[in-house]
Amino acid sequence: MSSIVEVTHLRKLFPVKKGGLFDRQEKFVHAIDDVSFTVERGEVLAVVGESGCGKSTLALTLMGLERPTSGVIQINGQNIATLKGKEIQVVRRHVQMIFQDPYESLNPIMTIADIVAEPLKVHGLVKNKQERQERVIRALEDAGLKPALNFMHRLPQELSGGQRQRVVIAGALVLEPELLIADEPVSMLDVSIRAEILNLLLELRQMRGISIVMITHDLGTVGYVADRIAVMYLGRLVEIGPALQVLQQPHHPYTRALLSVVPVPNPRQRRERVILQGETPNPINLPPGCRFHPRCPVAQPRCQETDPMLQPVAAAHEAACLLLSSG
């Protein structure tokens, strides 16, 4: 069976204008720099990283909302960059997105029914009102808003954050997508309902075989939902592998540091924390060599010269660090 998403050597640069009136230099933000990965059918891949690492740009590029500078994104075997008009609409129908902020991602003056029906209208998928009504009800109930009739005529502000996120999910489900891109789906929600939404996503994966790319900065929750984890730093993948392996035996020093600072809800388990000082450098002037070396606790002189590539460290587990090759 082929993968649903295949990304090869993806690169996305944003031009920034710097300098005065006369000596204008074109500089670029390297939002995504040579990233390759695949997503299998029915798989949950978590893309983890700090803000500014390029993970949100990755989500928008996968959605076809940003055009890649170079590289190929194949969805269902079709390169979305070369598609036009109708064809891209068809591919897009199979890829839907869930946003971070359920308070902002719903139009405040549309009823829930209108919001969930909107994708159907846009794609002209239903012939009559009754069919539309049925599909909206089914999507709402699949997203856990039961009974749907209680919600359909309400406005977003009458619902709680968790319910709104379910509406967003219903709006995606109504198109029966094969791939969901979830951009921080629970980070704005209360702890007590995060699990509900995550479990709902897992359920959808199980029932409908939907693949999910989950973009998040919260390493604490990814272990519960993801099959594989990809860690990004400054537009690069630095480590990718099976979730448990990455969490329990991280190979890249960045992954290790990140994991060590995730607070553990148990005062008896104090660990050695590796707090990286400073902040992620800006992605305009990238450091030479390994881009993590200025903050890396184990950096060596050669890290300033050679840019490491992803290399296997265990079964299906790769990391990009020079120290790994020397043993």
Place this chain on the structure above:
Amino acid sequence: MSVTDLSTDFLLESAPPAHALVNVSFTLREGEVLGLVGESGCGKTTLMLSLMRLLPANGRITSGTVNFMGQDLLDLGENAMADMRWKHIAMIFQGAMNALNPVQRVGDQIAEAIVQHNYIQEKGVVDGRVAELLDLVGIGPERRRQYPHQYSGGMRQRAMIAMALACNPQIIIADEPTTALDVMVQAQILELLDTLRQRLGLSILFVTHDLGVVAEMCDTVLVMYGGVTVEYASVDTIYNDPQHPYTRELLRAFPDLSRPTEKLASIPGHPPRLNALPPGCRFAPRCPAVFDRCHTEQPALHQVKLGHWASCHLVERM
């Protein structure tokens, strides 16, 4: 600071007043970090604003005392209270961007905080104090002339902390200080707060919903739900011997990296709205261990053992 039986009502139009806060008591000792935990809408903000007496116009403190430096803050005149704020009790806010004035240099804002409260007046001394504060929070002196938008999120939060420390307060109220930040920056800020606590002997009231942060930062924890104290104990007791079902459920819902294979639990339903509180225990509609009495009678805060309080009928029975 010791707070006893603090209650706050919100006056509503065309409805009886909502009891937003009912008989909350706690003590904050010198150098102690007290974690205030709960979902949004559980009364954390109301408690904070009541302590500072900054409630909105329809809020009324109906009972209780807030003892601090030998006086009851609730008895102070408005001027004396204004003097108390920032000089003795300072605050750090969640979104540092909103809390800083975008058109004023960061150094000037810190200086303003110092001068405003007559902490120091002479120009030269103020400058020295600003430099000292920035150094304390780890901001290089060259950055004092920059504007907030030139700062990253973590730097802004550091600047906020420097402002809070301007007048050498004894207490800092930190309202979700790391919520919007990345884990690494969060770790930096938490480390900074911890060092400052040790160096300056600060007491911190740490308001958050992140149980992981509480476990790492706090000495004691106050869990709130629907405006009521649910459980109040040392951090070790809360995490390893929780008595109230709400505390237990909250812990089960929080992801723990050290046990990544367990299924994450959720608490169905949502916190009660203040204008529609259940008649009995406020957690009853969502409680997994609920029984008849919970629906009719509000449980009182009951001492489980020394320094461990919980308000649940089940605890009383034991």
Place this chain on the structure above:
Amino acid sequence: MSPSPPPIRSFWRTFRRNRMGMVGAVMLILAVLIAVFAPALAPYNPYQPTRVTIDDIYAPPSPAHPFGTDDAGKDVLSSFIYGARVSLIVGFFASFISVVIGGVIGISAGFYGGKLENGLMRFTDIMLVIPDFPLIVLLVALTKPSLLNIIVVIGLLGWTSSARLVRSQTLSVKQRKFVLRARAIGAGNFHIIRRHIFPLVLPLIVVNTVLVISLAVLNESALSFLGLSDPTKISWGQMLNFAFTRGAMSAGAWWALVAPGLGIVWLVLGCTLLGQGLEQVLNPRLETHHLSVGSKMVARMMGMKEKPSEVKAVSGD
């Protein structure tokens, strides 16, 4: 589909409590009623020729003529009542033209951005710096000063402020996440403008229309006062013009000036009050949702006086 009723009902509930807005609305409605029922209300028909004696010219207020008579011996009250028609017709239609043009330009510029926005906004700026009124006078003088021409000229020149306002509102709505969500669904630009941008810009357009009406009324009055009115239609500006040029001042006939003057003030004040009232009710920025700890709280906390000119944060990008 129609928006669901609750927002409208809740709007009415808030608006009813806005005293300023209600006063403005009542003033405006009263003016409209007077204009509509002019034939029934006016004691005489000012368009009908009357036989005049010397005593009828600038006769002071009397039971037969409550507002006195004018230079031609006509009843001022009747002219005043009929004059409301012209002011309101010009006000409504000219502002409609302005707001439609301003709305289209503002939404297109804000939504599409780039070169189109640059072009449209530079054009708007040019129109903005040209002094409106002299140009209106010029254009009306060059064309025949008929009611239609006056409406079109005032309408065509009054859209700049609407365009700027609508553009900035469009820009802020465009940033909101539900627009991104609509894109992710696969919606096209037209759909997004129709379903997501326009309905959220509409309240602003409504407020703006009311304010533009008062501007149009003023412009029309000024034109008529300069004698550039449709000679066949009685308007308040024209009444002022006649009174002014035909010796009402020297005759001490203050009533011939006061009545139309107050009429203009009444309309402009009504529109302004209603517009401001609507703005307070509709502007989402003035709404407060729940307890939030923002910059104001910090200022209070620090014991500083709140700064009135709170500049919106320039987010670092």
